[in-house]
Amino acid sequence: MLRIDPSFDESSLKFETFSDFVKSLNSNVEMREHEGIRQVRLRPNASNPK
Numbered sequence: 001m002l003r004i005d006p007s008f009d010e011s012s013l014k015f016e017t018f019s020d021f022v023k024s025l026n027s028n029v030e031m032r033e034h035e036g037i038r039q040v041r042l043r044p045n046a047s048n049p050k
Contacts, residue, residue, distance in 0.1 A: 015021040
């Protein structure tokens with residue numbers, strides 16, 4: 001996320017961690033972890049925010 005937007009700060013959105021932020025978006029994103037590497041992606045059926 002910081003590569004996309006270096007000014008992003010999840011604490012400004014009232015989340016303690018980036019993982020907490022991602023988990024709050026569960027209906028639109030999925031997070032996978034394998035051997036310590038986390039991947040986040042949009043769900044194929046994610047709603048399109050307006």
